[in-house]
Every structure is written in structure tokens, then in C-alpha cells.
Amino acid sequence: MKHTSVMLASFLLAGAASAAEVAPQEVAFQDGSVLQSLTGVAGDAENGRKVFLNRKKGNCLACHANSDMEDQPFHGEIGPSLDHVADRMDEAHLRGMLVNSKMTFDGTIMPAFYRADGFVRPLDKFKGKTILSAQEVEDVVAYLLTLKE
């Protein structure tokens, strides 16, 4: 958190130099939330739902129940149900949870979906890579925002 301003500054520089996408190490957190879109492109909730389900991508159902996916067998019990999650968390906080939930829940088992380094012994094919792309994060956020009362 101390480095927020530095990170923000480097983001602005890198952002200016490259495309609109925010690189994983440049994401600026504010109390667990990420205010700015990672891509500037609106999230596609329909694709977000697919990413949520995909075992090689979000695989969120491994740990979370979700009534919107009742047709799917076996919902996980490791994390809380994500029913109506958009009533509990706003867009920026949901984005922060996806990028790196450890910024909200220190020591959580939930993986950071948009972090590329600092891992111990990652398999070679995942080295330096994030679990989800920036746009996939935005898509899942858009999908989660549809989960409300």
C-alpha cells in the first residue's frame, strides 16, 4: 500500500507509452479496490460467465456456490456463495478481488487472477503469466455485477 503513489506514477508513464491496458504490476489499489478499468473496454458479462465457469480460467465454481449456475453439478464450499455479491461489493472492489484478493483478505486461499510474478516454483508454461487476461477480469467483473437481488 505504501507504494501506491509510486505504482500509480509508473502506471501513468507505462500507460502513456503502451496501449490502454494496465499491466499486472501497475495496477493501483485503494483499500482492496481497483477504481480504474484494466482495459478501458466495457466488460462483457456473457463472456465473464463463461470465464467464471471455465476450469482452466476462473474456475470460480470450484470454491464458490452460485445459484445462477444451478444447472452445473458440484458447487464448491471453500468460499462464500456469490449470490447477490453485487449488493455487497461495488465494481471497484470486485475488480480488486479478482486482481488480488489478498489485498482485502490477507492470507486467503483465493488465487490472484491478475498477478504475473512473485510466485514460488510456477510451472514453466505459467511463468510470468496471469491466470486471466485484463479483459477477462473486466468481463468477470461485469458478470458479477449482474448477481444482485
Place this chain on the structure above:
Amino acid sequence: MKITMTLLAASALALSAGASLADGHERIEIDGVELILAAPAPDYVEHLDKVMSGWLFRSAETQALELDDFDNPAFVFIDKGIDLFNEVDGSEGKSCASCHEDVAEFAGLRASMPRVVDGKVQTMEDIVNDMRVNYMGAEPWKWSGGEMTSVVGLISLQSRGMPVDVKIDGDAAPFWERGKELYYTRVGQLDMACANCHEDNFGKMIRADRLSQGQINGFPTYRLKNAKLNSIHGRFKGCMKNIRAKPFKEGSEEFRALELYLASRGAGLSVESPSVRN
């Protein structure tokens, strides 16, 4: 957590034939031998009240397969182990049976394995290959190959029902500490430690699988998933790959240390080899 576990154990017991509850320990009987599948956690397992066999977390159907050796698919491989035990191989023209008349002489060995010998963690696989290379003049077997798991299964079966009791002090202490460190170290792109699943979340569903404590008292294990006997280090590898971590090698110093540490976390459970899991 406590309530979930009590319910779980109770339902597991209610669903399986041959099981009864005594002294607060879950017990089953296989082929006339009583097995203790839950026991008070040893002091050094700081975050658990009870240590529990993986059997308690499986479905009633999977549990039932283990209760009768005729139903237990692992016994096809145990039979293969008996054949291999009697088979002459290598330059010395000997079989295991040439020197070990009855495999039953190994009763108790599994319960005390792995152990530290000459400054190294020795596993059951090491003993078997030592015999093959140095006593038979034969080629060593692959760590998780079918021959090795069959013979390790056969030797382990001789200890079925005996309480796991590995030495962790003296010259074993540094290896045990290393194993503990590995157990709690987060690895892989998913950034998880063994403890995140098997200590913090056992009893809960992770998608279609109910998480157990990741005990090794039942190895080698017949898995419905791959229809063969699985080695301890093979299972460690699988769990590491699932969290997108580069696994250590079978037989590596790391997996030996982890095996010693995990065996100690099962102290008081019965040797359950060969167990059945999904």
C-alpha cells in the same frame, strides 16, 4: 468446522457397513482387522484437534470398496506384487522370496516408514530398489511404476491395522522441519500451500471433491480415477501440478522430507494400505 466434521464422520459411518463408533475414534474392520481412522492429533500438529483418514471423506460407494478385499480393486495389484516377490530376476538368480520366506516378516515396517538412515530419509521404495540392485543384481524399478507400487503395496499390507508411528526426533528432526516448511509454503501460480487445502479446508467440497486432510496412511492408494496403485510421491506431484506449481521429483530430498512430515501428521491412524480413493 467442528460441527461439519462431526456430522461428516457420523454420516460416513452411518453409510458404511462394518463401521462402528468406539472411544470417540472412528473404526472399521477389514478382513477381521480393526482400523482406527481418526485419532487425537499429536501435539506437534498445532492446528488440528483430530487426525482423520482420507477414507472418512469419500463417498459411501468408494468407502465400501475398501471394506472387503474381494471388492478392493487394489488387490489385483497386490496379487501381482506376490508374483513379483517370487519371481527370480537379476544376475544373482534370486527372488525376494529366496531370502524372505514369508512376506509377513515385514509386519510393522510400513508403520515406521519413512525413517532416517545414514543421514538420509529412507522410503519403502529405497529399500526395494536396494534389495534389487545390491542383493539380486537386478535393475532398479521406477519410483511409481507398476512393479514398485505392487511390491510396496504388498509389504505395506503386512502392517494393516498397526498405528503409524514414525521417528521425528534425533537425526530425523532436521528433515521433519524441512517437511513442515514445505507443507506451509505457498507454491505455483495459484499460490497455495498444502495446508491451505488439507488443513484449513478439509471436510469442504472443492468442486466435485471433498477435501481430506491429505493423510498418507493408506498408500499406495488405488484411485478410481486412474485405475492403478499410486505412490505417495506421485500424489504429491499431482497436487502440486493442480496448483500450477513445478513439482519436485519423485525421490527428491523435498518429497522425502514432506513424506516424513506427513507420515507424522497421521500418527495414531492405522496403516490402511492398500486404500481406495477416487
